[in-house]
Amino acid sequence: MQDTAPKPATTPTRITGGVGDPSPHDSAHKHVAGTAIYTDDIPEPPGTLHIALGLSTRAHAEVLALDFSQVHAASGVVAVFTAADIPGRNDVSPIGKSDDPVFATGLVEHYGQSLFAVAATSMLAARRAARLADVIYKDKPAILTVDEAMDAKSFLSDPYTFGIGDPDAALAAAPHRLKGRVRMGGQEHFYLEGQVALAIPGEDGDVTVHSSTQHPTEIQHSVAHVLGLPFNAVTVEVRRMGGGFGGKETQGNLPAAVAALVAAKTGRPAKLRYDRDDDFEVTGKRHDFRIDYDVGFDAGGRILGITFEQAARCGMSFDLSMAICDRAMFHADNCYFLPNVRITSYRCKTNTVSNTAFRGFGGPQGMAGIERVMEAIAAKLGKDPLAVRRANFYAAKGKSAGSGRSLTPYHMEIEDCIIGELTDELVRTSGYEKRRAGIRAWNAKSPILKRGISLTPVKFGISFTNTLMNQAGALLHLYTDGSLHLNHGGTEMGQGLFQKVAQVVAEEFQCDLSNVKITATRTDKVPNTSPTAASSGSDLNGMAAREAARTIKMRLAEMLAVEAGTDVEAVRFIPGRIIAGRRTFTLPEAAALAHARRISLSSTGYYATPKIHWDRASGKGRPFFYFAYGAAVTESAIDTLTGENRMLRVDILHDAGRSLNPAIDLGQIEGGFIQGAGWLTTEELVWDGKGRLSTHAPSTYKIPACSDRPPVMNMSLWHGENSEDTIYRSKAVGEPPLMLGISALLALSDAVASVGGYAGDAALDAPATPERVLMAVQALKTRVAAG
Amino acid sequence: MSNIHVTTTVNGDVMEFLCEPDESLMDALRDRLSLTGVKEGCGSGDCGACSVTVDGRLVCSCLVLAAEAEGCKITTVEGLAKGDKLHPLQQKFLEHAALQCGICTPGFLVASKALLDRNPNPTEHEIRYWLAGNLCRCTGYDKIVRAVVDAAAELRRTA
Numbered sequence: 001m002q003d004t005a006p007k008p009a010t011t012p013t014r015i016t017g018g019v020g021d022p023s024p025h026d027s028a029h030k031h032v033a034g035t036a037i038y039t040d041d042i043p044e045p046p047g048t049l050h051i052a053l054g055l056s057t058r059a060h061a062e063v064l065a066l067d068f069s070q071v072h073a074a075s076g077v078v079a080v081f082t083a084a085d086i087p088g089r090n091d092v093s094p095i096g097k098s099d100d101p102v103f104a105t106g107l108v109e110h111y112g113q114s115l116f117a118v119a120a121t122s123m124l125a126a127r128r129a130a131r132l133a134d135v136i137y138k139d140k141p142a143i144l145t146v147d148e149a150m151d152a153k154s155f156l157s158d159p160y161t162f163g164i165g166d167p168d169a170a171l172a173a174a175p176h177r178l179k180g181r182v183r184m185g186g187q188e189h190f191y192l193e194g195q196v197a198l199a200i201p202g203e204d205g206d207v208t209v210h211s212s213t214q215h216p217t218e219i220q221h222s223v224a225h226v227l228g229l230p231f232n233a234v235t236v237e238v239r240r241m242g243g244g245f246g247g248k249e250t251q252g253n254l255p256a257a258v259a260a261l262v263a264a265k266t267g268r269p270a271k272l273r274y275d276r277d278d279d280f281e282v283t284g285k286r287h288d289f290r291i292d293y294d295v296g297f298d299a300g301g302r303i304l305g306i307t308f309e310q311a312a313r314c315g316m317s318f319d320l321s322m323a324i325c326d327r328a329m330f331h332a333d334n335c336y337f338l339p340n341v342r343i344t345s346y347r348c349k350t351n352t353v354s355n356t357a358f359r360g361f362g363g364p365q366g367m368a369g370i371e372r373v374m375e376a377i378a379a380k381l382g383k384d385p386l387a388v389r390r391a392n393f394y395a396a397k398g399k400s401a402g403s404g405r406s407l408t409p410y411h412m413e414i415e416d417c418i419i420g421e422l423t424d425e426l427v428r429t430s431g432y433e434k435r436r437a438g439i440r441a442w443n444a445k446s447p448i449l450k451r452g453i454s455l456t457p458v459k460f461g462i463s464f465t466n467t468l469m470n471q472a473g474a475l476l477h478l479y480t481d482g483s484l485h486l487n488h489g490g491t492e493m494g495q496g497l498f499q500k501v502a503q504v505v506a507e508e509f510q511c512d513l514s515n516v517k518i519t520a521t522r523t524d525k526v527p528n529t530s531p532t533a534a535s536s537g538s539d540l541n542g543m544a545a546r547e548a549a550r551t552i553k554m555r556l557a558e559m560l561a562v563e564a565g566t567d568v569e570a571v572r573f574i575p576g577r578i579i580a581g582r583r584t585f586t587l588p589e590a591a592a593l594a595h596a597r598r599i600s601l602s603s604t605g606y607y608a609t610p611k612i613h614w615d616r617a618s619g620k621g622r623p624f625f626y627f628a629y630g631a632a633v634t635e636s637a638i639d640t641l642t643g644e645n646r647m648l649r650v651d652i653l654h655d656a657g658r659s660l661n662p663a664i665d666l667g668q669i670e671g672g673f674i675q676g677a678g679w680l681t682t683e684e685l686v687w688d689g690k691g692r693l694s695t696h697a698p699s700t701y702k703i704p705a706c707s708d709r710p711p712v713m714n715m716s717l718w719h720g721e722n723s724e725d726t727i728y729r730s731k732a733v734g735e736p737p738l739m740l741g742i743s744a745l746l747a748l749s750d751a752v753a754s755v756g757g758y759a760g761d762a763a764l765d766a767p768a769t770p771e772r773v774l775m776a777v778q779a780l781k782t783r784v785a786a787g
Numbered sequence: 788m789s790n791i792h793v794t795t796t797v798n799g800d801v802m803e804f805l806c807e808p809d810e811s812l813m814d815a816l817r818d819r820l821s822l823t824g825v826k827e828g829c830g831s832g833d834c835g836a837c838s839v840t841v842d843g844r845l846v847c848s849c850l851v852l853a854a855e856a857e858g859c860k861i862t863t864v865e866g867l868a869k870g871d872k873l874h875p876l877q878q879k880f881l882e883h884a885a886l887q888c889g890i891c892t893p894g895f896l897v898a899s900k901a902l903l904d905r906n907p908n909p910t911e912h913e914i915r916y917w918l919a920g921n922l923c924r925c926t927g928y929d930k931i932v933r934a935v936v937d938a939a940a941e942l943r944r945t946a
Contacts, residue, residue: 708928
């Protein structure tokens with residue numbers, strides 16, 4: 001300890017890696033060195049068994065008999081497990097609906113459903129043997145598509161509706177009216193690390209599960225339910241995932257539960273890692289939607305009344321479909337004020353894999369619906385779609401009170417709308433107006449190749465719409481050498497959450513980031529957590545970690561005030577130092593002193609998002625704490641003879657509030673855009689007539705590749721802070737940028753429309769594969785020829 | 788089936804292992820030599836996460852039999868750095884934030900090195916198409932391409 005006055009000359013003016021610092025991902029060095037440990041890289045304990053699932057080869061059928069004699073006879077097989085072996089509940093449903101069996105019994109409801117598990121001495125042996133079971137089925141009629149489900153009224157629940165005003169009267173009175181149907185496909189997550197879990201049996205029947213999951217607590221609950229154990233007998237750990245995107249919010253429950261079952265039954269460690277083709281078949285995907293709209297508008301393109309009927313393919317069980325379909329409804333308005341609106345949602349039950357969370361969680365589908373409406377209105381009126389969009393924007397921040405143009409279809413007032421000024425800036429920086437005119441002139445001279453351009457905005461609601469999930473916990477230790485050990489309920493899937501939260505703690509203590517140890521998420525450190533989802537990771541866990549840090553800081557401050565004979569208010573944490581009156585301490589000195597004075601150096605932190613509430617029955621409330629905004633301009637080209645197409649240039653301006661880490665946020669924006677563009681252009685899920693997914697590997701399911709990257713990508717962060725009191729006034733950035741990809745679809749649509757001399761709406765459905773672009777071109781040519 | 792004895796040079800070190808006749812090089816590197824920087828993304832040669840070089844040639848190690856590695860020189864991501872000093876490609880990926888979840892990163896680095904070994908001054912277009920066999924689901928490839936361009940320039944400066 002030194003008893004000296006502060007020496008400004010030797011005190012750093014800024015810590016390394018504080019809030020706002022564009023420091024690299026915490027694991028970046030390990031990533032490039034190849035030393036980062038993912039679940040499948042954990043050294044397998046001796047005797048580890050490998051597991052493969054036996055999967056249904058029918059979409060809907062009674063299971064009359066299962067014969068495992070050939071499976072048992074196969075090389076390396078140790079045991080086969082069915083529902084009869086489950087000591088607890090045969091269910092891994094995330095919401096307690098008991099409709100997601102670990103192993104189907106008597107009835108299979110989708111092709112690829114889990115029927116049994118084979119445990120063997122090697123992964124290959126298990127996978128080979130799992131194909132040898134003799135299953136006798138009796139087929140039942142299968143409902144595979146949204147159209148079939150709508151015709152048969154096959155729903156998970158009753159249709160749900162909310163809205164404001166009187167849309168029927170407004171539609172009847174509107175000078176212009178259009179009806180249309182928009183279709184958009186689903187999307188496979190294609191996290192590059194597939195689903196995987198390693199279960200290690202412990203004392204007293206306890207089990208530890210290493211799982212690649214966004215939701216360790218739910219893995220814990222699923223395993224406990226299946227094994228018939230209390231939650232405190234199950235510990236779940238995840239250090240990092242090789243991508244998640246929502247695909248590891250609930251879909252890890254099954255492999256974890258099966259691995260734990262095998263471990264419990266055999267007393268040996270057990271690992272289940274899906275083969276990529278199995279992963280495609282077994283796990284849920286983004287919901288495909290059919291959206292019907294009926295819109296009335298004035299000569300300026302301003303919407304007077306509108307109805308949406310959203311029909312989503314949910315698959316064979318609930319999973320998270322109710323909340324996903326709700327969020328599609330919450331985003332049916334996107335950035336636009338709809339004075340008279342009714343949104344109705346149909347949750348279709350089909351004999352396909354149960355669809356699940358995927359970045360945006362229904363929001364992208366709702367948003368794509370109204371963006372197509374904007375395009376249709378513009379085509380009808382012969383206007384630039386951008387002019388129609390601007391005419392319909394919600395009232396701007398600061399001007400919403402009394403504007404009469406700030407109420408959402410769910411009765412929440414929009415008070416933070418910056419989309420107008422954000423769009424203005426992007427129009428300017430991207431040269432939109434001039435380029436659009438140039439493209440039209442170019443198209444007039446280019447008979448085969450055609451270009452298109454589109455600017456689309458995004459407004460995305462931040463918070464779980466299930467209010468109780470908006471809470472988080474953290475655990476922070478300060479050791480006597482001054483080093484910090486950080487843990488929280490959030491999980492790391494590449495989005496840089498661990499880094500951002502560590503930056504918050506470094507900022508609080510005014511110590512370098514290197515002093516904060518980031519540790520794996522574990523259910524025995526921070527309990528009862530929410531999933532890392534809904535873009536909420538840094539908002540929730542950053543705040544919880546800050547609370548923990550402030551608790552420890554306050555204890556230190558109170559102690560140092562006594563030591564220095566000053567007031568606690570006079571204790572300040574400055575870069576690398578703590579000032580207490582006339583004395584100065586380093587963090588290690590303060591920590592060691594606190595220990596000597598018998599003061600706790602460990603604290604939990606807790607945060608619950610304020611202000612939010614939602615009453616689903618009345619369709620009213622404030623489901624979102626705030627909104628994140630962004631806009632993108634995409635320019636694309638198509639070949640009208642083949643449908644081949646590519647992006648030429650993308651300009652993005654996105655709102656991350658006061659960014660916690662601009663480098664990480666720009667990465668989210670870039671990746672989100674490309675993932676959204678992939679959903680709407682190249683990524684096509686094809687099921688055959690028997691309900692089998694034909695595109696079950698990257699050989700046939702095409703996510704964007706490096707060659708698809710537009711040659712010009714300009715990405716910027718909006719300079720503004722969150723008007724709500726979030727962690728350092730930042731905004732969530734995980735999901736919103738995905739919806740910037742809608743501009744990629746509509747740029748193609750604009751290019752297609754050129755074929756008809758821009759006389760009509762191209763009505764290009766998604767995914768706009770080359771085939772679909774070609775068909776749209778042909779349809780337009782036919783329409784033009786027919787006059 | 789009896790195991791096969793393989794002698795090979797991995798990242799400069801002579802190594803021996805026993806493998807099954809139908810075992811992939813990827814599995815042998817991961818499970819027998821603990822080189823878990825080699826990642827399995829698809830197991831069908833479509834994603835590039837398991838990229839290694841065999842006698843300088845870029846391959847998906849999931850499509851190569853371990854037994855074929857007999858007498859070959861193999862380089863994995865673990866062999867790019869010299870001790871604690873990262874290869875310029877690794878350093879530039881880190882500096883450009885050209886990674887997120889990181890599981891595709893080893894494959895991108897090995898593939899990028901194979902490109903720069905044969906073409907020290909590739910155009911951006913050549914980089915984009917060379918790396919089209921490596922899938923990344925997190926980034927939009929923008930920072931990856933920039934990192935490779937930057938690393939190539941650095942390597943040319945120091946060559």
